[in-house]
Amino acid sequence: QSALTQPASVSGSPGQSITISCTGTSSDVGGYNYVSWYQQHPGKAPKLMIYDVTKRPSGVSNRFSGSKSGNTASLTISGLQAEDEAYYYCSSYTRSSTFVLFGGGTELTVL
């Protein structure tokens, strides 16, 4: 099964807001509220930033928020900071035998 579709890269200036999209199908993103987002700095392990579409784990800044409309989920980062520069991956449960799908990843550059 194909990965979820994310833009390869996005960029923004400090203080601005950016949104990263994650498009799937009705068998995954659109069919369940089990979308999560992960932040990964180069050479480091992924870190959970958003789960169940909109929820933030304890300790994650409220500058990070998630949403979903139809088969597309989105991660919004407001008040962009230099430390936000990283790769971001979306993930969703899928009712196929794959169980868990990841997006291809989006490189966020803070200008």
Next chain:
Amino acid sequence: EVQLVESGGGLVQPGGSLRLSCAASGFTFNTYWMSWVRQAPGKGLEWVSHISESGAHANYADSVKGRFTISRDNSKNTLYLQMNSLRAEDTAVYYCARGTYYYDSSGYAHPTSLDYWGQGTLVTVSS
């Protein structure tokens, strides 16, 4: 503090085998599903396998089905991944991760997120 520490990676020839381990601490290991996720050099994340709290249920990505086996020893708080018939395309950093799963009314478990990850262990398949 939740900690996951992988070990067992290294260089192996095509067709060879390797067993990865993941030592868990800081939480009640036998109450969580656990997963393996890999990342090929310069590529994205790929889910590999997961196993239920007791070890009774396990699933695999099609790319590793029949070659990899996930298991756990709850008495040792350790997760394993036995990898056989390794191929060049299995070269990757392998992460273990703790899963959060939702059980629906029929008892079916839906993975919702992976909330803690280890630092990863590199597996290189090359002659």
